[in-house]
Amino acid sequence: MAAVAQNSSFVKALAENPTLKSIPSQFTFATDSKGSQSDSLPIIDFxxxxxxxxxxxxxxxxxxxxACREWGFFILVNHGIPEKLLKAIIASSLEFFELPEEEKRRYEAKSASDPIKSGSGSLINxxxxxxxLWRDFVKSYVHPEFNCPTEPHALRETLQEFSGKTRPVFRKLMxxxxxxLGLEQGFVDEALKLDSCFQLYAANYYPPCPEPDQAIGIPAHTDHGLLTFLIHNGVAGLQIQHNGEWFDTFSPQNAILVNNADHLEILSNGRYKSVRHRAVVNTEATRISVVMANGAAPEAVVAPAPALVEKDGRPFYRPMKFIEYVETMLSNRLLGKSNLDCIKIQDE
Incomplete structure (x- = not known):
């Protein structure tokens, strides 16, 4: 079975092999993937x-x-993005994963700054x-410059529209x-240069796994950016950490799952923590998730807001140019190593 994994750079082909009864050893990631259920996940009516x-x-x-202070996560409803568009972006993302391997392989990442990347991913424990990892992915930078794979044709137009419709929602939330946070009106727009906000699209494909407790879709991590938006095809798999416990997330149809990301923690000088989350896999159904990571402009230097630093007596994070943070994070393949930890200012 290991030979199957080596001949393909995508998990989809491996999972579709009819003789697969157990996972190849290189996918072994022992974890307790069970999550608790909560009826108190915050819901925000946009x-x-x-x-x-x-x-x-x-x-x-x-x-x-x-929601931002206690959970770092919320379910956004009545956001005004058409249901038809949400379905279309999931459908066209699925089409990408169904392309021939050689087409997908055109986008195998050569460096962290590649504007389009595709593969399955791995990390060092x-x-x-x-x-x-038990997932395939495609990622592209979609704003302020738009990048998109050439195939499938439906993806470009749909992704452009999806990016355009999510930006005003993100901005209004910010x-x-x-x-x-008690910041002056206009401060967020100006400091983060939100007219040129950075958006990264990522679609993840998690095929059924014969041993879901022995593999992981994406291990526990936090995201770069300010707020991450996520939609999916109705198959559960996203878990968030709250007070040290893992919770399954379930969302009403057409809702967007939103989580605090690293730059919101930095901007708020630690008031709104970036939430740890992970993707688990199952034996029955393919899960597709579509993520829009929303951040400051690539060239913006993100630092704790001066008004909050004044209240706290000092900044708890070092300033850093947004795109440098993103590229450092994307090239970090070490399990559990957080960029955020690297720019936290330790107590003297």
Missing amino acids: SLLTSPNPDQRCRVLADLDS TANQRVH HAIGEN
Whole structure:
């Protein structure tokens, strides 16, 4: 079976082999993948952020603050992005994974700064062994410059529209977050240069796995950027960590799962923590997730907001140019090593 894995750089081909009864050893990632269920995952009604009713708006701002502060995660409903578009981006992402291997292999990453990347991915564990992940992916930088694989044809137009529709939602959430943090109106736009905000599209393909407890889709990590948006094909698999415990996330149809990412933790000087999350796999169904990572402009230097530093007496994070952080993170293949840890300013 190891030979099958070596002949293909994509997990899809391996998973579709009818003789596969167990995973090849290079995929072994022992973890307890069970998550608890919670009926208290925060739900944010996006439409209320523009409510003419001041009480309603005040309540949703308080809910958003609580979600960012306590969970680092929320389920966004009534966001105004058409259901048809959400379905189309998942369908056209699936089409990419169904392309012939040689077409997908055109985008195998040669460096962290490649604007389009495809593959399955691996990392180095604490025993200095390379562990392969049970997923295939395609990633591309879609804003401020738009990049997209040439095939399938449907992906380009759909992705352009999806990127365009998610940006105003992201921006409005960031304005509300700035308000909650007590930052001056306009500060978030100006400091992060949100007109040129960075967006990275990532689609992940997790085929059924014969031994889901022995493999991992994506191990526990935090994201670069400010807020990550995620939608999926209805198959569960995203787990988030809350107070040291792992929780399964379930979302109503058409909702967007949103999590705090590293640069929101930096901007807020640690008030809103970047949430650890992971992707687990199952034996029955293929899971597809589509992610839009939303960040500051590539050239923006992200640092704790001066108004918050003044309140706290000092900054807890070093400033760093956004794109440098992203590329350092994308080239970091070490399990458990966090970029955020590297720019935290330790107590004297």
